[in-house]
Amino acid sequence: MAVDKRQLVLETALKLFSENGFHATGIDKVQAESKVSKTTMYKYFKSKDDLILEVLKFRDEQFDAWISERIDFHCENTFADEPVAKLFALFEALHEWFNCPNFCGCNFINACAEFNDQNHPVHKLSTEHKLNFAGFIKDVLDESGFKAEEDFALQICILIEGAIVFAHTACQKQSAKVGQKMLRVLLENQRQSA
């Protein structure tokens, strides 16, 4: 096969869903833009809801890979002597993300906006993504040997989500830098009370 048609549809759909939303993007538009026939699309994805789910699973993997790569990159270059270097690097990565020309906010936050029902598969998948990310933050803290309160990973997550949303809705592109500053204060406070 010259190109992986399934992957082509996933990538096109991710772009269109990000830019225009899930409900506002028709299957026909995904078909037209991906230049894959409708028959093939429905061979790989049995319905639009199924496509949305698969797009989000793909985005989950893509984002994880991207953020890990960027964290490693920024750790090498800076923040070597910060208490939890990877967290500072994470906010540096967020800054890059927010300032991409095609930044559309977080796909999972956006998905929950459109699929508000907590029992809907799309909402559940998004919740799972967020909790996995909280787990990732916890791992970063544990690996660095940083001693902190039980809910400290949750605190960092709130910081991250807030920065994402404020960058998107209020168009405050510097919010990752603000978040990074808040991170420093919160880390310092944990160290003092340890």
Add this chain to the structure above:
Amino acid sequence: MAVDKRQLVLETALKLFSENGFHATGIDKVQAESKVSKTTMYKYFKSKDDLILEVLKFRDEQFDAWISERIDFHCENTFADEPVAKLFALFEALHEWFNCPNFCGCNFINACAEFNDQNHPVHKLSTEHKLNFAGFIKDVLDESGFKAEEDFALQICILIEGAIVFAHTACQKQSAKVGQKMLRVLLENQRQSA
């Protein structure tokens, strides 16, 4: 007039848009649920986009009134000796909000998810709402005579947005309490460096 039909449509539409999203909610459903004839609806709102804008303007006023009332309520009862009592009361109000049975996240965050284009009137109105709220936080800080960094109001906003999003997408209903704890740390840090 027995009831204000326009207001009836606004309230019904707000409920449906909140629960199901803007694109997923049809005009017909708003009409059926509000029991106002379609003709009347189109008399007051010249299009669906217009209705969405008016619903968000209504929500803006409703939310402002509600949050102000709850802040006053909680200030009277508790937090009297906290540095910026109103901010602590604000997070108490957020906690109430998140634990409402019909909590659907923030309508303006959700609106930006569906109307991603920054030049779209709906996105612009949402941005305006968020910036006005940031102004409100700044006023609260100024009124209390609290001396802080230039971007401290922005920091508090990031905290609030993060708590809202994490309560909604990750279903962490206690995130307002976590945010309140973070607020205390951030306030203390500002006082120390003043």
Add this chain to the structure above:
DNA sequence: AAGAATGTGTACAGATCTGTTCAGTTGCTA
């Protein structure tokens, strides 16, 4: 009581949406 304003109910146009069908084409493999 008359007229103006407001509201109702329904049918409709035209567009768009998801999902299916099917005959034909392409390209890989044995």
Add this chain to the structure above:
DNA sequence: TAGCAACTGAACAGATCTGTACACATTCTT
């Protein structure tokens, strides 16, 4: 070269969407 799997393109069904039209009913004001 024959067979098979993958893919195409276009038409179609049926539902749903926004927005309009129109004849009629209700309510308020003067």
